[in-house]
Structures are given as structure tokens and as C-alpha cells.
Amino acid sequence: MSILTVASVTKTFADVRAVDDLSFAVEPGEIYGFLGGNGAGKTTTLRMVLDIIRPTSGAITVLGGSPDRDNAAGIGFLPEERGLYGNMSAIDTIVYFGRLKGMEAGAARSAGLELLDRFGLADRAKSNISDMSKGMAQKVQLAASLVNRPRLLLLDEPFSGLDPVNQGLLEEEILRASRDGAAVVFSTHVMQHAERLCDRLLLLRKGQKRFEGTLDEARDLLPSRIDAVAKDTIEKVPGLAKAKRGKALGDGWHEYTLTVPPEGDAGAVLEHCTANSVPLRQFAEQRASLHEVFVQLVGDEGVER
Ligand SMILES: Nc1ncnc2c1ncn2[C@@H]1O[C@H](COP(=O)(O)OP(=O)(O)OP(=O)(O)O)[C@@H](O)[C@H]1O
DSSP: OOSEEEEEEEEEETTEEEEEEEEEEEOTTOEEEEEEOTTSSHHHHHHHHTTSSOOSEEEEEETTBOSSGGGGGGEEEEOSSOOOOTTSBHHHHHHHHHHHTTOOHHHHHHHHHHHHHHTTOGGGTTSBGGGSOHHHHHHHHHHHHHTTOOSEEEEESTTTTOOHHHHHHHHHHHHHHHHTTOEEEEEESBHHHHHHHOSEEEEEETTEEEEEEOHHHHHTTSOEEEEEEEOGGGGGOTTOSEEEEEEEEETTEEEEEEEEOTTOOHHHHHHHHHHTTOOEEEEEEEOOOHHHHHHHHHOSTTOBO
16 A cells, blocks of 8 residues: 555645646655755645645545544654754654654653664753754754654655765665655755665656656656767667767777667667677766756756756
8 A cells, every 4th residue: 555645636826836736656665756946846745745735636645544633643754944942952852743743752762862873963862952053953853753763754855954974864764764664755956865765756847747757767768878989880880869979099999979869778789789790999878867857857947966
């Protein structure tokens, strides 16, 4: 059974269609990337899953039921707008969130201390949030979203504001939650995290789904490039959309940039060259990056590599 199902959901605010007939489902253990430029509808979708706002039409199923307080115990959420009570300590904050999710105080406290330890904040458990750096406070908030070992973990732009070391730590936590069987949905503008982590991706533009699938499927949407060193016989090899000759290297050898169309296969091009003794000194396939796919499908507004 899917942990989260969004079926033909639309949300309009006055004349803005923030989410437009969106459907997708997320399975246990899956890491699902929510990608889209500014205003694409990512936060609005997450808020509907959390029952903070209601869809204008369509249906959402969370942990087998409709989104409401009853399934709060199974959900962890890291909002985009981070906010904690400054005069509460780190551990009290985490216990507070655990209690909101229906945990016993003692269980929340020991889970919270374990998380703080894992996040390198064991000695700051009693520090007030207001005395912590922004990154530290963000880790406390992450701990608060994980304290109840959620079956559905929703993270809205979780990497923003974290330094590279803590971004690595967050990646580990996402992988750990998925290994434990949780479905993890996170939104991001940063393609590298999505490339490294996601089992599947959803690309949104103006509230509409532009693509859903694996990273490989996303890359297959664009032509791939082959950097080769070959003689001019390469130009006649079948399966190439283009063969652009570059620098001459002597004795008839040239650098080439070869383009294989999206439906093509660089492996088949190489096999043809080998079977037909087409002279080749170098053959390196460069597949389209997720960044290139993203720019092609949704434009380059608000996207980072
Ligand atoms: N409460 C609201 N009232 C009116 N319009 C809203 C409201 N919430 C969101 N919108 C509009 O809905 C659209 C989608 O916004 P949303 O915050 O979901 O995008 P997003 O993909 O999360 O963007 P970002 O990456 O910038 O956070 C935007 O045009 C936004 O202005």
C-alpha cells in the first residue's frame, strides 16, 4: 500500500492555480524528490498532505486515511520556514514535538538525546535555541521531525542554510529513514542532492507535473553526448544525430563531439565501431545531467546545480 497518494489534486488561491490536477504516489522506503522552480506548487502540495490547507478538488490519502490529526503520529515534517521557540532548550523542543505526535515524554527524551548525539549536539542538549547558530537550530528542528520515527517524512527545502558537512549529515538521515522503511518526500532546488538521493523525481511547473520517474528516465529525455577521438569515418556511423569535428590531432585523428538522440544508444554506436573496425582512440559517453533536464523541462528559474 502506498504511504502517500495524491489523486487529481487542484488548489487555487483566488486566480492562482498553485497546484493543477496533480497525481502521484509514494511507496514505503522510497525517496521521492519534489523539484520545481519558485512558485511551482511544492510547498502548497506538502501543506495539503499535512492538512494545513485543503485541496480545491481531488483526493489525498496519507498512511491509509485522509490527511488529518489522526495520522500526525506517523508523519515527520520539516517546514521551509524554520521556527522554534528561542527560549526553549534543544531537548525540550524535541520532547515537545514528540509529545505533539503522541509520544510518552520519557521515550521522546531518550529518542531526542540519541538524535542530538548523532547530530554532534550532545553537549548542547540543554542550550536554548536562541543561543545556537542557525545551522544548529536547523538540526534541532530536523531531530524534532524525526523523533517519532515517522513512516512519512516530509522535508521542505531541507538543505538550504546547511553547510556542506551538515548537508552530508542530512543526506545520511534521509537514507537512514528510507532504510527503516519510511517514505521520504523532499523538495529542493539543488539538483545534486536529488541526483544522489532520489529513487524517483517529480518535476513541477506552475502546479503541473512535467515529469515523474527515475533519474535514468529523466536523463533519457535528453540526447547524450560522446567525447571521442576518431577519424572521419566516424561521421558515417549509424545511430548518431550529429558528429561535430573538433581539434586536429595529426595522422587524420580528430577530437569529435558526437550526439546520440534521446531514443538512441551510445553502446550500440560503440559496438558498431568495434564490429566494423572504425578507428577510435577515445569514446566517453556524457549523459545529460539532471540540471540540464530540469532546465529543458521547466526553465532555469530558481534552480541550482
Ligand atoms: N496562501 C496563499 N495565498 C495565495 N497564493 C498562494 C498562497 N500560497 C501559495 N500561493 C501561490 O501559489 C503558487 C505556488 O506556491 P508554492 O509556495 O507552493 O511554491 P513552491 O514550489 O513551494 O515555491 P518556492 O520554491 O519558491 O518555495 C505561487 O504562485 C504562490 O504565490
